[in-house]
Amino acid sequence: MNLFRTFQAQIVDVIEDLIKAGELPEGLDTSRITVEPPRDASHGDISTNAAMVLAKPAGMKPRDVAALIAPGIEALDGVENVDIAGPGFINAGLSDAFWHHQLGQILNSGTDYGNSNLGDGEKINVEYVSANPTGPLHVAHARGAVVGDALVNLLRKAGFEVTSEYYINDAGNQVDQLARSAHLRYREALGEDIGEIPEGLYPGEYMIAIGEELADTLGDGLKDAPEEEWIETFRNVAIERLMDQIKDDLAALGIEQDVFTSERDLVAAGKVEHVQELLEARGLIYRGVLEPPKGKAAPEDWEPREQTLFRATDFGDDTDRPLKKSDGSWTYFSNDIANHLDKFQRGFSTMIDVWGADHGGYVKRMQAAVRAVTEGEGELDVKLCQIVHLKKGGEPFRMSKRAGNFVTLRDLIDELGESGKDIIRFIMLTRKNDSQMDFDLDKALEQSRDNPVFYVQYAHARCHSVLRNATGVLSEADLAPEKLAGADMSVLSDPAELELIRMLANWPKTVEAAAESHEPHRIAFYLNDVAALFHGLWNKGKDNVQLRFIDEDDADATRARLALVVGVATVIASGLQVMGVTPLDELR
RNA sequence: GCGCCCGUAGCUCAGUCGGAUAGAGCACAGGAUUCCUAAUCCUGGGGCCGCAGGUUCGAAUCCUGCCGGGCGCACCA
Numbered sequence: 001m002n003l004f005r006t007f008q009a010q011i012v013d014v015i016e017d018l019i020k021a022g023e024l025p026e027g028l029d030t031s032r033i034t035v036e037p038p039r040d041a042s043h044g045d046i047s048t049n050a051a052m053v054l055a056k057p058a059g060m061k062p063r064d065v066a067a068l069i070a071p072g073i074e075a076l077d078g079v080e081n082v083d084i085a086g087p088g089f090i091n092a093g094l095s096d097a098f099w100h101h102q103l104g105q106i107l108n109s110g111t112d113y114g115n116s117n118l119g120d121g122e123k124i125n126v127e128y129v130s131a132n133p134t135g136p137l138h139v140a141h142a143r144g145a146v147v148g149d150a151l152v153n154l155l156r157k158a159g160f161e162v163t164s165e166y167y168i169n170d171a172g173n174q175v176d177q178l179a180r181s182a183h184l185r186y187r188e189a190l191g192e193d194i195g196e197i198p199e200g201l202y203p204g205e206y207m208i209a210i211g212e213e214l215a216d217t218l219g220d221g222l223k224d225a226p227e228e229e230w231i232e233t234f235r236n237v238a239i240e241r242l243m244d245q246i247k248d249d250l251a252a253l254g255i256e257q258d259v260f261t262s263e264r265d266l267v268a269a270g271k272v273e274h275v276q277e278l279l280e281a282r283g284l285i286y287r288g289v290l291e292p293p294k295g296k297a298a299p300e301d302w303e304p305r306e307q308t309l310f311r312a313t314d315f316g317d318d319t320d321r322p323l324k325k326s327d328g329s330w331t332y333f334s335n336d337i338a339n340h341l342d343k344f345q346r347g348f349s350t351m352i353d354v355w356g357a358d359h360g361g362y363v364k365r366m367q368a369a370v371r372a373v374t375e376g377e378g379e380l381d382v383k384l385c386q387i388v389h390l391k392k393g394g395e396p397f398r399m400s401k402r403a404g405n406f407v408t409l410r411d412l413i414d415e416l417g418e419s420g421k422d423i424i425r426f427i428m429l430t431r432k433n434d435s436q437m438d439f440d441l442d443k444a445l446e447q448s449r450d451n452p453v454f455y456v457q458y459a460h461a462r463c464h465s466v467l468r469n470a471t472g473v474l475s476e477a478d479l480a481p482e483k484l485a486g487a488d489m490s491v492l493s494d495p496a497e498l499e500l501i502r503m504l505a506n507w508p509k510t511v512e513a514a515a516e517s518h519e520p521h522r523i524a525f526y527l528n529d530v531a532a533l534f535h536g537l538w539n540k541g542k543d544n545v546q547l548r549f550i551d552e553d554d555a556d557a558t559r560a561r562l563a564l565v566v567g568v569a570t571v572i573a574s575g576l577q578v579m580g581v582t583p584l585d586e587l588r
Numbered sequence: 589g590c591g592c593c594c595g596u597a598g599c600u601c602a603g604u605c606g607g608a609u610a611g612a613g614c615a616c617a618g619g620a621u622u623c624c625u626a627a628u629c630c631u632g633g634g635g636c637c638g639c640a641g642g643u644u645c646g647a648a649u650c651c652u653g654c655c656g657g658g659c660g661c662a663c664c665a
Contacts, residue, residue, distance in 0.1 A: 004604095034607090036604070036607085037604085038607095038608075039603095039604095039607085039608075039609095039610085039611085040608070040609075043608075047607090047608090049606095049607065052607085052645065052646085055645075056645080062645070085608075086607085086608045086646095087607085087608075087645060087646070088645080089607080089608065132665065134665095169665060171665095172664080172665060173664070173665080174664075174665060175665095263665095290662055291662090292662075293589080293590075293661050293662075294589045294590065294661095302662070305662080305663070307662080307663065308663095317591095318590070318591055318661090319590090319591095319661090319662090321662085322662065322663060324663075325663040325664095326663045327663080329663090331663065331664090331665095332664070332665050335665095336665095357592095357593075357658085357659055357660090358659065358660070359659095359660085359665095360591090360592050360593065360659055360660055361591070361592070361659075361660035361661055362660085363592070364591075364592080384592085384593070384659090386593080386594090386658085386659085387658085387659090430601085431600095431601075431602095432601090432602085434593055434594075435593090435594070435601080436594085436658075438600080446627095447627045448627065448628095449613070449614085449627085449628075449629095450613075450614070452613090454627075455613095455627090455628095458625085458627065458628080461625080462624085462625065462628090465624070465625060466624055468624095469624050470624085506604090509604075510604080513604050513605085514604090516605075517604090517605060521602095522602090522604080525601095525602060525603095525612090528602095528612085528613090529612085532612080532613095532629095535628055535629065536628090536629065536630085537629095538624080538625095538628070538629080539620080539626085539628060539629035539630075540629080540630090541623080541624075542620070542621070542623070542626090542628095542629080543620075543629095543630090545623075548623080548624065549624060550624055587625085587627075
């Protein structure tokens, strides 16, 4: 529970008391009342819009309503003073003791601080990565992987019951081409000169080992056999190997997903037919001919064709969408509807998909389908991840080990060294998912203010450095968080110290807001703010000896200040945990 | 031509789902280190929040229309 929510509930109580007493009219809607930290610190610690929201329905002036509510707020625990300002804001200042108490709570909670019951155990499914099993992951996948995974952690922290999921596109033409590529490499492994890899097949070197394995296990009997005899086996083996590799790459990024759903299995289980029956029964399927796209040059082979169409326009899409290909097989779209219906039937009425921006044109139709197939009970939020431009020293970066090849995720991790995982994860979260991003390899390794990964890690390491130095004044046992939580915090009275505590106490609200909006990047920005205040306070100790964390002549003051230091380290660690980044105690 | 995303300081970006005088970093100018990591910090200038209307107590935020950039646009996945 974040403290602003607590105050919000208390203020609503105050208002209800006023209604009972006849001071305010009955039937006021209190749901729009918010309590927030004011942007300007001079306006106090908390601020509510209650008077402005209630003024109109109550038929009163905002300031008059505020005057009625203010005394009730002033009487609340922790409130020191109340002020009515501007158009009718009620601002309240909280006592130092209140903030000291918050700090104690941080120490007692550890990195669980910020955990919330906001989600109330509601089930949410987050699908991300879902790359085709036709090759290793490349950088373009990294952003979605990180965003999705951080979102999972974030939602869990906020009290949702989250399942992380990968949808394997193992049906359709692409995996058949994969099987053919494997067969070619199989023949190559048996000594045949295969020459150039034909257009449409997968030329990557990663196919060679698969071909060799197939040759080892199957012998040469399938070398000249017709495709029907081998395609299934080759497909299965290739997909399995590539999925293993993808899982390894994800593991290197610290990602391990709960559920892997196979498109092929969904089809085989008849789930797509089920979708069709369901839509048919609701009158949402018809045979029809689509208009060619206007303006843009029509596809070469376009011809008016009667198709099996889903009435997507009834659910907010721009045009109706085909469910079957001309050869009678299901479209990718049909299968993906089955995928989402399946998720819904497994109990997820809230679903989040993380996609690349190039799939943006697919959002509306999928959302339309989810609405149709769940009768409005299911909700799909799609997070689109914009492209990442790799750079090195400001120049576009290409790592063309093989001419024309993409940069694999593995290459990127290796390039960044042992902290590669943490660096990638942090940087990928320093932009909103839908804005484009430059990823500069030099900057990412730089140890400077310029590099947010370093800046936040440095703050955390500094905290631990202080604690290491503190053993001269306090015993190990005295440095335990739960021990420090009981310290007399009253020396923490400098504005910079209190500002830092306020920032730390903002963590639970940050978690809830980020979780509600499905925006994990907010965590990165918050941590940057925490680090900035901490570095600032640290440097104040240079001018003002009174503010140094360790005072060899005053164990009590040291205890209180170290409580603050541990609080900072705790909140940073808690935030990094959500991002999937390992906090460092030392940077040397 | 249609749809989606974006447009905020010279540059890169935040902006707590409608709040008060719009914030950081970089860059630029100046300053702080016998002292817990100066790998840091402090001070300063910088803005028509793309443009124009609308909604209301109140708009960077919501609606409409333009302008500019990115992505996508039958039976690929």
